[in-house]
Amino acid sequence: MKIPSKFLENAVDQLGTLPGIGKRTALRLTLHLLKKNEIEVMDFTQAIIDLKNKLFSCSSCGNIADEPICSICINPNRDHHTICVVEDIRDVMAIESTSAYKGIYHVLDGLISPLDGVGPQDLNIQSLIDKIAREKITEIIFALSPTMEGDTTNFYLFKKLQPYSPYITTLSRGVAVGSELQYTDELTLGKSLLQRQVFKINN
């Protein structure tokens, strides 16, 4: 389909860079944006600019925050001796919405995936090891997706953390194998937190 304007085409191309948005959908979204008034468009773009300029990655756990330390890490009512290791901030949101967990988190920002060229050095792993070496942590919960990449990451972390002989648990396999953590229903996710198991290789 030939787009008659370079500004329109540019916006379509930009929206088309978003995941799951093809050219036709991008065109539909662009024409919708075109119908917004100037203030609405300013609000829309400002929200995206703010996202880049005003959001912090929590210096302690890697979660997203409006301040340098996230609201979970700064909360004195949370159990700071229990760390839940997750792939993504969406997993933090998913676990938080179960209300089944009172500890803190550590967001890896990905999983080890040799096929995608993601190695341990690309993830937020060293700060987790440093934290466990430095602080008194009673339990580390591996809450990664039950996929090949999740298992690989679990295995790597287990090997790296073993010298500090921590008590490592993992989510119970109530979560369906092959599914994405963030799409699991709250009841299952809450149960699998309560029934977490001692980590064993090939669990």
Add this chain to the structure above:
Amino acid sequence: MKIPSKFLENAVDQLGTLPGIGKRTALRLTLHLLKKNEIEVMDFTQAIIDLKNKLFSCSSCGNIADEPICSICINPNRDHHTICVVEDIRDVMAIESTSAYKGIYHVLDGLISPLDGVGPQDLNIQSLIDKIAREKITEIIFALSPTMEGDTTNFYLFKKLQPYSPYITTLSRGVAVGSELQYTDELTLGKSLLQRQVFKINN
């Protein structure tokens, strides 16, 4: 799902205003935007701002253009005595990509839809009537979607344009190219029988 940051939530809400984008998809798109670098985010937002500030609606036909008059209306090689009336600029793009039409367009920017509160005064109709009263137009092609709203709009336009006794045509309705006859709906098949054409080789 609880979003831990007001800036993140704001961006998710803004992306969620786009058609077909629910909250979970908006969150996924937002986190994707968050992974873009600063220049990419600037390019993204600038493209949307430019859309609002630099695009013109062609003063003659209502098509989108980078100049006050669109590239079709300004083109001396087009047949300026034939007007194709369409609902949306996407229809212009669709017809242009067929290379089967050499006239000019008139974009209504919607269809008459009493259920949605869209009346003739909300559409780009008066300028069409003015143009037909003012200029020598040999043919007007109604190329609106074959829906109730499309038919209502066709009927309204027909009544309004009749005083100028123009030659009005509409897109032929029939079996789609490449489709199976047995799966064509009865209404379409019936119409394609009634409006049958003299057979020509390579028609």
